[in-house]
Structure formats: C-alpha cells, structure tokens
Amino acid sequence: MPQTPLELLRSTFGFEAFRGHQAEVIDHVVAGGDALVVMPTGGGKSLCYQVPGLLRSGVAVVVSPLIALMQDQVAALRQLGVRAAALNSTLDLAEAAEVEKAIRLEELDIVYVAPERLLTDRFLHHLDHCRVALFAIDEAHCVSQWGHDFRPEYLQLTLLHERYPDVPRIALTATADHQTRRDIVDRLALGSGRIFVAGFDRPNIRYRVAPKQDARSQLLRFIEAEHRGDSGIVYCNTRRAVDETATWLTGRGIAALPYHAGLDRADRAAHQDRFLREEGLVMVATIAFGMGIDKPDVRFVAHLDLPKSLEAYYQETGRAGRDGLASDAWMVYGLADVVRVRQLIEGSAAPDTQKRLERQKLDALLGFCETVQCRRQVLLAYFGDSCEPCGNCDTCLEPPEVFDGTEVAQKLLSCVYRTGQRFGAGHVIDILRGRDSERIRQLGHDRLSTWGIGKELSANQWRSVVRQLLASGLLVVDPDGHGALHVAAECRAVLKGERRIALRREVSGRPAGKSATSRSAVIEDGDRALFEELRALRRRLADEQGVPPYVIFHDSTLADMAQRRPGSRQSLANVSGVGGRKLELYGDAFLEVITHHQSMARVS
Numbered sequence: 001m002p003q004t005p006l007e008l009l010r011s012t013f014g015f016e017a018f019r020g021h022q023a024e025v026i027d028h029v030v031a032g033g034d035a036l037v038v039m040p041t042g043g044g045k046s047l048c049y050q051v052p053g054l055l056r057s058g059v060a061v062v063v064s065p066l067i068a069l070m071q072d073q074v075a076a077l078r079q080l081g082v083r084a085a086a087l088n089s090t091l092d093l094a095e096a097a098e099v100e101k102a103i104r105l106e107e108l109d110i111v112y113v114a115p116e117r118l119l120t121d122r123f124l125h126h127l128d129h130c131r132v133a134l135f136a137i138d139e140a141h142c143v144s145q146w147g148h149d150f151r152p153e154y155l156q157l158t159l160l161h162e163r164y165p166d167v168p169r170i171a172l173t174a175t176a177d178h179q180t181r182r183d184i185v186d187r188l189a190l191g192s193g194r195i196f197v198a199g200f201d202r203p204n205i206r207y208r209v210a211p212k213q214d215a216r217s218q219l220l221r222f223i224e225a226e227h228r229g230d231s232g233i234v235y236c237n238t239r240r241a242v243d244e245t246a247t248w249l250t251g252r253g254i255a256a257l258p259y260h261a262g263l264d265r266a267d268r269a270a271h272q273d274r275f276l277r278e279e280g281l282v283m284v285a286t287i288a289f290g291m292g293i294d295k296p297d298v299r300f301v302a303h304l305d306l307p308k309s310l311e312a313y314y315q316e317t318g319r320a321g322r323d324g325l326a327s328d329a330w331m332v333y334g335l336a337d338v339v340r341v342r343q344l345i346e347g348s349a350a351p352d353t354q355k356r357l358e359r360q361k362l363d364a365l366l367g368f369c370e371t372v373q374c375r376r377q378v379l380l381a382y383f384g385d386s387c388e389p390c391g392n393c394d395t396c397l398e399p400p401e402v403f404d405g406t407e408v409a410q411k412l413l414s415c416v417y418r419t420g421q422r423f424g425a426g427h428v429i430d431i432l433r434g435r436d437s438e439r440i441r442q443l444g445h446d447r448l449s450t451w452g453i454g455k456e457l458s459a460n461q462w463r464s465v466v467r468q469l470l471a472s473g474l475l476v477v478d479p480d481g482h483g484a485l486h487v488a489a490e491c492r493a494v495l496k497g498e499r500r501i502a503l504r505r506e507v508s509g510r511p512a513g514k515s516a517t518s519r520s521a522v523i524e525d526g527d528r529a530l531f532e533e534l535r536a537l538r539r540r541l542a543d544e545q546g547v548p549p550y551v552i553f554h555d556s557t558l559a560d561m562a563q564r565r566p567g568s569r570q571s572l573a574n575v576s577g578v579g580g581r582k583l584e585l586y587g588d589a590f591l592e593v594i595t596h597h598q599s600m601a602r603v604s
C-alpha cells in the first residue's frame with residue numbers, strides 16, 4: 001500500500017503537518033513536475049525533495065556543493081531509517097565504489113553528490129543503468145554569476161535535463177533577489193516547471209541594532225544576559241579582530257573559537273566540527289564562516305562590524321534559529337564603521353557603475369541601521385516583501401524617540417561648511433560643543449559662529465546625528481582617507497529651512513543593546529531542569545555514534561518533550577520530531593529520564 005506524503009511525514013519524520021508550500025511542492029514533484037523552490041533558511045526545503053525522493057521509485061540524486069552539509073543530512077536521514085549516502089571528495093576509492101554499487105543495486109533511497117562528481121562519465125554511466133526518482137539541485141543560486149557563490153560546474157547541470165528528460169528536477173535556494181531567480185530558471189532550463197516562492201520573513205529572529213561604544217563589552221553583556229550556554233556566531237571584519245575577540249571572550253568564561261581564512265585548514269575544519277558537535281560554543285568568525293552551516297540551534301548571530309550589504313546581513317543573520325525557536329540578530333555599529341565603508345567604496349579602483357551599486361547597497365544598509373520604523377518592515381521591503389510592525393525587533397519593542405532635528409542638522413551642516421569641509425566628525429563635534437583646545441584655538445575655530453552652538457547634545461548624541469545625516473546622504477565622507485566630512489548638494493534645502501529633518505534621539509545612559517523586554521525563552525523556567533537532563537542524554541547518544549547532537553533530536557523536540565512529559569511510547573510519538581525509527585531507537589531511554597525526573601520531583 002503506497003503511503004501518502006502526509007503519512008510518510010508522520011511515520012518517518014515524526015512531524016504532524018506540512019508547512020507553507022511544502023505539500024504543494026511535494027505533490028507537484030511526486031507527479032513528475034519540475035520546480036524551483038525559493039524559501040528562506042529554515043523554511044523546510046529539504047523535505048521538499050526528501051519526501052518525493054522516498055515516494056517515487058528509484059534513487060533520489062541530490063546535488064549539493066557543500067560537503068559538511070551533505071554529511072549532516074546523510075547522518076540525519078540514517079537516523080530516520082532512510083537509506084542515504086554521500087559521494088564526494090572525502091571518500092576514498094573503495095568507499096566511493098561501495099556507494100556506486102549500492103546505487104546500481106538500487107539499495108539507496110537518497111544519494112548526495114558534489115556537482116563535479118555527478119558530471120563525471122563514470123557516475124552518469126551508473127545512473128543510466130538504474131531508476132532515478134528525481135534530481136534535486138540544492139543551493140541552486142550557485143548557477144548564477146550575479147550572486148557571490150557562483151560555481152561553474154553548476155552551469156553544466158542542464159545536461160541532466162537532456163540526458164534524463166523524464167526525471168523531475170527540483171532546484172532549491174534561499175536567495176531572495178529576482179535576477180538570481182531568473183538566472184536559475186534560464187540556466188537550468190526550468191522554464192516549464194513551477195516556481196514556488198515563500199515569504200522571506202524569519203519571524204523567530206529578533207533584530208536589534210545598537211550604537212557601538214565598546215563593542216566587546218557590549219557583546220559580553222549581551223551574551224551573559226541572554227545567551228549563557230547557547231551556541232552563537234559573532235562576525236568581525238578582520239582576522240585580527242576575530243582572534244582578539246575569541247581570546248577575550250574565552251578569558252571571560254565564554255567558550256569561543258576563532259574562524260577565518262588565515263587559519264590553516266586543519267584548524268578551521270576542527271573548529272567548525274567542534275561548533276557543530278558541541279553545545280554552547282561561540283564561533284567568532286569572518287564571513288569565511290557560515291556557508292553551508294546547517295546547525296539548527298544557533299541562538300544568536302552578532303555583528304561587531306557592518307556587514308557588506310543588507311543581502312549579506314540577511315544571509316548571515318539567517319543562520320540563527322533554523323529550528324524555528326526564538327533567536328537574536330544583534331549588531332553594534334558606529335560612526336567609524338560608516339566612515340570606513342564609505343572610504344572603501346569611494347577609494348576603490350572599481351568602475352563607476354560598480355561604485356554606484358555599492359553606494360546604493362550601503363545606503364540601504366545604513367537606512368536599516370538608522371530607521372525609526374519596524375526593522376523587519378525595512379528588511380522585507382528591501383526584498384520586495386512586506387509585513388505589519390512585527391513586535392519582535394528593537395524599534396517595535398522600544399520605539400525610539402523621534403525629534404525635529406532640522407535645527408541640529410543645520411548647525412552641523414553649517415559647521416562642516418564653515419570649516420572648509422576638511423575635518424572629520426570628531427573635530428566638528430568639538431567645535432559644536434565649544435571645546436577650548438589648543439588645536440581649535442590654533443585653527444581659529446573658536447572664533448567661528450558655530451563654536452559652542454551645540455552644547456544641548458552630548459558628543460555621543462552628535463555622533464548619532466552625524467551617522468543619521470550620513471545615512472540619509474546629506475553628509476558625505478571624503479574618499480581621501482582622512483574621513484573629512486562634506487556637505488551634499490541636497491543640504492541646501494535643509495539649511496534654508498525648506499526641508500525638515502526627523503531624527504532618532506540617542507538615549508544617553510541606556511544600556512546599549514540590552515532590550516528591556518525579556519525575550520520569550522526557548523523553554524519555560526519550570527521545564528528547564530528536565531530539558532537539561534534530556535540534553536545530557538542526547539549528548540551521550542550523539543557521542544557514542546560520533547554525530548552532532550541535533551541529528552538525534554532537535555532542541556525544539558526536547559523542549560516539547562520537557563513540556564509535555566510523555567509517560568508512554570504512545571504519547572512520546574506525539575512529540576514533534578519523534579518518528580517511528582527514533583521512537584524505537586531512543587524512545588525508552590528518553591522516557592526513562594522523564595519518568596525518573598517526575599518521581600524525583602514528587603519526592604522533593
């Protein structure tokens with residue numbers, strides 16, 4: 001009796017219902033149709049090909065460029081009792097031959113292959129002689145030169161369509177932009193297939209941006225207050241900042257590891273591996289880290305430096321909370337960051353068109369940082385999506401105070417103008433605040449009409465005003481490297497009082513980046529102890545098998561268990577993420593921990 005997709009979802013994966021477009025996609029592919037699936041990270045793309053792969057006869061071939069991710073997926077599928085294997089450069093000849101034989105004998109349900117492997121005559125020859133359920137092309141944006149992850153081998157994947165015209169193909173990506181999507185359809189010849197696009201919102205991620213004061217201490221306070229013992233990623237722009245931050249955190253009792261392209265390969269691999277397998281590690285990294293990290297329980301992503309663009313920010317923060325549980329995207333940024341990035345763009349040798357594009361991207365990013373609107377709305381609008389004010393970002397939770405900043409903007413702009421547009425923010429702010437220093441007197445700046453006219457704001461508040469005027473393009477940074485501020489042509493209207501400027505008020509003294517509202521915890525306090533016991537059991541089981549803990553059960557499954565406290569196999573089966581095979585393998589062990597915990601609770 002063939003199973004329906006829903007029956008398979010329940011029996012094998014232990015999930016109750018499909019999410020979003022999953023059911024539609026699966027029906028379409030099971031029936032033999034081609035598809036492009038665009039879903040945000042954590043949206044549940046894997047099931048879209050795994051379920052049809054299991055329901056259709058023959059082996060499902062999954063093309064993936066990311067070896068670490070492949071191994072994880074295979075380990076996770078095997079835990080479910082699915083016959084899965086991976087074919088990539090980590091296998092020796094004998095192991096590879098073993099997998100190929102299994103394919104020929106139709107003893108595999110799902111095989112993951114690196115693209116260069118798939119395209120060899122040898123592999124295609126094997127495929128010619130067996131039934132193929134489908135081709136899934138994961139990370140399909142790699143086919144586009146437009147994005148950052150272009151892989152030339154992906155261009156040759158059209159061959160699949162020509163050689164196996166009857167086998168359905170499903171391409172999957174989390175990339176939001178239209179150009180990439182068009183490239184995928186064109187280059188993989190998916191024109192006659194269906195396109196499924198999910199919304200880009202990641203509702204479980206809380207977005208927060210705070211002014212940078214002392215980035216490391218701010219980070220430490222954030223981790224200590226909200227993420228003790230959690231896994232997280234901290235992004236820095238330079239290798240040196242990565243090394244220093246990791247050492248600094250470790251010295252303060254937060255287990256942290258560095259990751260950047262300057263470490264040797266073995267160290268990098270070892271650090272990545274520890275991050276995946278251990279719980280509660282913080283990875284401090286450059287953007288070299290993250291591609292293909294499928295760890296579901298990353299509870300926060302912190303940026304100590306500005307990311308390259310909103311796309312990059314969205315992708316990097318998207319690594320938090322794949323399991324759907326509450327997670328944080330936390331960033332600090334300051335005036336120096338804005339000045340640095342502006343200089344990088346203006347000073348580069350890139351052609352003008354490229355610079356214009358980069359300027360636009362930076363403006364969008366700064367607009368996001370300085371917004372007084374819901375951050376999620378700004379982010380989604382950038383990707384052509386929309387939402388209501390979300391209630392789960394800093395501007396929603398603690399609406400910033402907005403004031404009519406026309407007058408302070410005028411003061412700042414005219415001070416920049418009167419000093420000949422030759423000085424950086426620090427000096428200009430000193431003049432406005434009426435500082436009486438040797439340098440100021442030497443330059444005669446104490447005799448300017450703008451000297452001392454800005455005492456109503458603190459230096460920090462002035463920096464915030466500078467940032468906001470830079471974000472809105474009224475001020476410009478000189479590209480020469482000294483960070484001198486210039487006024488833009490558009491500021492005339494402001495100086496004449498024809499255009500009013502709204503600014504957000506920097507609240508001095510507010511503990512930076514610490515949200516006053518306590519977040520919805522992954523687990524209720526009363527269930528915490530049992531949850532930790534369940535995690536300890538999971539860690540033991542994972543160590544025994546040499547797999548990451550989340551391959552046994554996700555945190556969300558353990559949280560559900562700790563809350564429901566099932567007393568029998570039957571009720572344990574109702575917990576989300578407990579399928580038939582895991583029930584059999586691990587059910588009794590977890591039930592025992594729960595029962596024991598309950599009886600201890602009764603005694604005390």
Ligand code: ADP
Pocket residue numbers: 015016017018019022039040041042043044045046047296322323324554576
């Ligand atoms: P993506 O590849 O789109 O980033 P995944 O396929 O890794 O996302 O799925 C993200 C998480 O959501 C995984 O932990 C997965 O087990 C879970 N998940 C996916 N679909 C469902 C569902 N229908 N019910 C419950 N959990 C699901």
Ligand code: ZN
Pocket residue numbers: 373374375376377389390391392393394395396397
């Ligand atoms: Zn919001």
